[in-house]
Amino acid sequence: MNHDLTKGNVTSSLLMFAGPMILGNLLQQCYNIVDTWVVGRYVGADALAAVGSSYTLMTFLNSLLIGLCMGSGAVFSYYIGKGDRQKVKSCAQTSFALIGLLAVVVSVAVQCFRKPILWLLRTPGELVQMTEEYLVIIFAGIVFIFLYNYFAFLLRALGNSVVPLCFLGVASVLNIGLDLFFVLQLHWGLRGAALATVIAQAVSGVGLGVYIWRKEPFYRFSLRGFVRGEKPVAEICKYSGMTCMQQSVMNFGILMVQSLVNSFGPAVMAAFAATVKIDTFAYMPAQEFGNAYSIYISQNHGAGKPERVREGTRKALGVSAVFCAVVSVLVFVLARYLMLIFVKAQDTQIIEIGMQYLRIEGAFYVGIGVLFLLYGYFRGINRPGVSLVLTIISLGTRVVLAYILAAVPAIGVLGIWWAIPIGWALADMVGIAAMGQGRSRQKS
Secondary structure, X not given: OOOXXXXXXXXXXXXXXXXXXXXXXXXXXXXXXXXXXXXXHHOOHHHHHHHHHHHHHHHHHHHHHXXXXXXXXXXXXXXXXXXXXXXXXXXXXXXXXXXXXXXXXXXXXXXXXXXXXXXXXXXXXXXXXXXXXXXXXXXXXXXXHHHHHHHHHHHHHOOOOHHHHHHHHHHHHHHHHXXXXXXXXXXXXXXXXXXXXXXXXXXXXXXXXXXXHHHOHHHOOOHHHHHHOOOOHHHHHHHHHHHHHHHHHHHHHHHHHHHXXXXXXXXXXXXXXXXXXXXXXXXXHHHHHHHHHHHHHHHHHHOOOHHHHHHHHHHHHHHHHHHHHHHHHHHHHOHHHHHHOOOOOOOHXXXXXXXXXXXXXXXXXXXXXXXXHHHHHHHHOOOHHHHHHHHHHHHHHHHHHHHHHHOOOOOOOHHHHHHHHHHXXXXXXXXXXXXXXXXXXXXX
């Protein structure tokens, strides 16, 4: 079940390893979409707006932990490529303790400061109570999100992308079933949707941890192992910290955009809530392909195989570009029907706003597909700082342009949508130039 990505056909190795990761995240997005669908169709437009605002906040907070787990996974993959299992174990135990402690701190902190957070997000007064009730429950799942992502990145570094998929599949089905039961049958509204999500997160996180404890005994956490892992602390902090900063900057930028969106009122908020789910579902395969490609690069970089790194990069770019182009066409053509999944036909204003977003931003998915590969490449060759710079360029451009253009009466909310692909394009150009310069230095 564990794949050695340093051997065999490059394209088939990448696709076979990436396939379960892509399918897993599509399943995760499916239950996010079901959450949105149930809330939008059976609780109401205000509830949909509250979920949208909460989703952006949760994405930002989760990015702190996911970024740390992802960075740790890059370190694991590098040492697996070098064949040093003991180093992998010491790094794994050190990172588990550090990131786990942070997960608890974040969970407690956001519970204590949720009211000021909602104020900073400029949540409309009529939505504050509803949003807060939802957040109280959903914040409880932060620790479970850490558990799932930590164990998933460890298994993927070992070359196993199938088992995380299986646990995520179980969680997705459970989440959907509980959503329908709590909201449609018990009429618990937003509280029911939030509770369904947290229960599903607990099943996937704890379940994956139990699996590793039983099937991968070499990597079990122990006090002695952690003591031996004191030396890797600096290494874990370096790579995990950079990746965490990248994910945090990315999602903090999105959080600032959410604040701007909130200032346009509930209709725009509801439209944005629906389109973000559609958007994420549409390009998620490209994002997960970029993560799989990063693990491939890490293993081959650790094994000292630069030719295989270059071949993998060329083929990954071709696969991602074709996929993103096809999805862009589908989203552009089907924009109205996609909005009708979440919004009732009589909510014409929300539908029109959502269609504008999808047809502007969705036409340029190739840009984000290339950017995901650039993130993965630089993370894989142990240069996570470059990925951070690209994120700052992409999100910085997006945020600055969004605030500038949205303030122009003739442009308004359309400026927020146009700022997104412009940010992608600028980051892509800088990343490709940096990749070219790095290769030139290697040859000289």
